[in-house]
Amino acid sequence: MNSKFNHIAIAVATTFVGLGAASLLATPAMAAPVMLLSNSVALSSEAMIERQEIGADGKERIVLKQPKDVIVVPGDRVVFTLRYVNKGSEPAADFRAVNPMPGPVQFVSVAEDWAEVSVDGGKSWGKLADLKVLVAGEDGAAATLRAAAAEDVTHVRWIFAKPIAPGAEGTISYRGMVK
Incomplete structure (x- = not known):
């Protein structure tokens, strides 16, 4: 198994903001770390490799x-999942999570x-379909804007519109592909 590539391909760094700020670097080859922010929101992350298999019934799943x-190889799909739970007695307001895309993974x-x-x-945010990328001009030509594509994504962000209630838990996730 190419463990060096496995480690690099699925490393995930997440910044959580809201009741405090912290960063998390995890590789699923180890136990998913759990982080507690301001004694309220506990977070853990996990990355899994998506594979197609033939079941006992002969159907693909x-x-x-x-x-x-x-063995993680280019083209493998990766599912990054962030789990959260508010362990505090108060709602967790203005909570957000930001994930930089790991270098060897394309959004x-x-x-x-x-x-x-x-x-x-991470300077500007929006829906991918609404974003533009500045492309340098060739041979002295002026730079131009083009529609952003999946390979341009550098970060994913979730801003929770409602406070996370005490005891509430859930997951947020995104998919990538190993370059």
């Missing part, structure tokens, strides 16, 4: 595998329609 259990999609992406290192 999608399964998620731990990266340590497979594919985000599960929540309220998530935003950035194509400029």
Whole structure:
């Protein structure tokens, strides 16, 4: 197994803002770390490799595998999942999570329609279809703008519109593909 590539391909860094700020670097080859922010919101992250298998019934199905259990190769789909739970007694207001795209992984999609992406290192945010990328002109030509594409995404962000109630838990996720 190419463990060096496995480690690099699925490393995920997440910044959580809202009751405090912290960063999390995790590789699913280890136990998913859990982080507690201001004694209220506990977070954990996980990355899984999506594979197609033939079931006992002969039908094809999608399964998620731990990266340590497979050889990760270019073209593999990765599902990044962030789990959150408010362990406090008060609602967690103004909570947000920001995930930089791991270098060896290209953005594919985000599960929540309220998530935003950035194509400029986190300076500006929006829906991918609404974003533009500045392209340098060749041979002295002026720079131009083009529609942003999945390969331009540098970050994914979720801003929770409503406070996370005490005891509430859930997940947010996005998909990528190993370059």
